[in-house]
Amino acid sequence: MADELYFDYAATAPVRPEVRERMAEWLDIYGNPSSLHRMGMRAERALRRARDQVMQSLGARDGRVVFTGGGTEANNLAVYGVARAYAQRGRHIVTSAIEHPAVREAMADLEREGFEISYVRPNRRGDVSAEEVLRHVRDDTILVSVMHVNNETGAVLPVERIADELQAHPKVVFHVDGTQALGKIPVSLARTRIHLYAASGHKLGALKGVGALYVHGSLRLKPHVVGGGQEFGLRSGTENVLGALSFGEAASRAVREMESDVDAEQKRERLARALEELGYVLVNPDHHSPYILCAALPGARGEILVHAFEEKGLYVSAGSACSSGKHGREPSHVLTAMGVKPELALAAIRFSWHPGTRMSEIEHAIEVVRERTAWVKQALGIR
């Protein structure tokens, strides 16, 4: 990957070298954590360490980490788990209009089952306000579920504010999809009233196919996948030990790396200015992750730029990975909710990187973008 510029960290991150180095050692821990013999206990101990590492990375006390089969499943467990456990209390849920399909599809499913879902819209810049979220909370609301960082625009949602305000509604469970936040912005669960927090290993440099859901205190939840009763009864199935160990290690490393990335905002600013100069329209939420930048070149569909950049080894994406199907794209539901017109939404591309990305790589990417954009403009006759 030496001469490649990977700017698609929001889709997935390369496996961290520290994780790769320990892989051989971890693969030797082959026991089933539920087995009572030595091989099983060794796996169980390793799993416990990984759980502690994730707890620490989340700045969490007073709760537990449940490993799942990915970020999608962690969110499914939270949303369905609350809906199934508290349906008697009420059937109303508040969420945002810009959630990832892992939450959005679960909500749509619950809606078909008769739950009432309020979707809070972002403003034109992509920000969602705490007041708007709170305004929708009612007596029969059982769950508020919003993401911490939006995967397409990088918008940071005011989850601490929402958590504070929700103290007036002690029975409402608050779930946060933190998949794009952990390791990118500070997360400190011990200081907030967040009950559930979902994360995914592969966004941090761990393996794909392992996720985690933080569950506060003794919050009651109905499991989504049932069976042998592993993971405190909240997620059955033989534990993905290797995945969990990679998650623990990657999460600790990612958080530390983020804390030492002091000029993160300058790097984003540098890229943003350069794109503007080239005629791109930026999606620029007031509150944003310093590692995601969404931009559109009016008149050029996203895929064209993606391919043009790739020819020079720069990898970005057109929207989120899971909406970029083979058979043409729908305009992003996130941008549409912000009031962006379909033509412009289809032109959107996403740059996403991580705390380890150096300013020199940003400069390098800008050079590629400059050269390729000129080429695309000429080919398409854009002025």
Added chain:
Amino acid sequence: MIYLDNAATTPLLPAVRAAMARYLDDAFGNPSSLHRPGREARQAVEEARRFFADWLGVSPRDLAFTSGGTESNNLALYGAYLAQRDGRNHIVTTAVEHHAVLEAVDRLRLLGADVTVVPVDSDGRVDPDDVVRALRPDTALVSVMLVNNEVGTIEPVAEIARRVRERDPGIVVHSDMVQALPVMRLSLAEMGVHLASFSAHKVHGPKGVGLIYVRSGTPFVSLAAGGQQEHRLRAGTEPVAGIVGFHAAMAELAAHFEDHVARLASLRDAMWERLRSVQGAYRNSPLDSAPSILNVGFRGLRNDRLLMRLDLEGIAASAGAACSAGSLEPSHVLRAMGREAEARESIRLSFAWQNTMEEIEIAAAIMSKIVESMRSRFTNS
């Protein structure tokens, strides 16, 4: 350590580590991404899918990778039941299924399903007549495992599927084939099932990866909500390295399959040959069971003590399913077989690729010695 708990999980094959390495390195992409790292990951996932489609005799379109055998069973049961529940509310399963099936069925009960649990005989075998007798006009789903994970009994799934189909082709048939994959050459089309579940870590692949077969046209809604991965059968970013490891493991087994199975049978037979002469020894696994599993007991000796002693002597075995509670519940399988007393005495020895005849001889000798010493202490005190 002599590891004889391969039905709980198996060590990785060396070829698996090598195969996975590339997908932890520059082919790390998200299979849904359109660029080079994404395309390479996609290609690996599709190659694995084609391999399993070939091996199982089905179309690649009908296979989806999951996070394990438990998730596959959950997806299968929930998916087939929910897709039909307007017209059909009845489920038939057996008393000896894995907890992943039993618990999933319990959850469907809460959603309004009516469940018939078919008994087994003293070998742990289901009688197809019993299954057919249990069918009703509103039966949605029949779920019968192929190889039992505690005693190794092979269930007559093909015959059950055929007779269910003759009675009512609208009934969906699922089979948990997690323990069959390492020891049986499977042709799902011939078996006649609509849904089947598999797990990588039972065939020397990594934990946290599974496979589900959903025959085209089968009523199915996915329990996993989210992106459009895996033909919409299972949402979520695919465990790419795990899938590659699963593929590599099964390919290695498949390349030597008949020899591998014959070797397991000879290990199992050698073990029983040595243990049968130990005082009070009996065998719960039928003679025609899968070669990977030998369930035995020693009259009057508790299995928890025996297992502890074995562990101290460096032999890993178990009392049945690895159970998360960390305690030894008497096995529901042995009890269903009418072996109530045996359920507190029996242990499962399970064999795989890496085991050697020498290990079997050592383990058998140690076990005989332990049993004798436990007996003498028992009579002395």
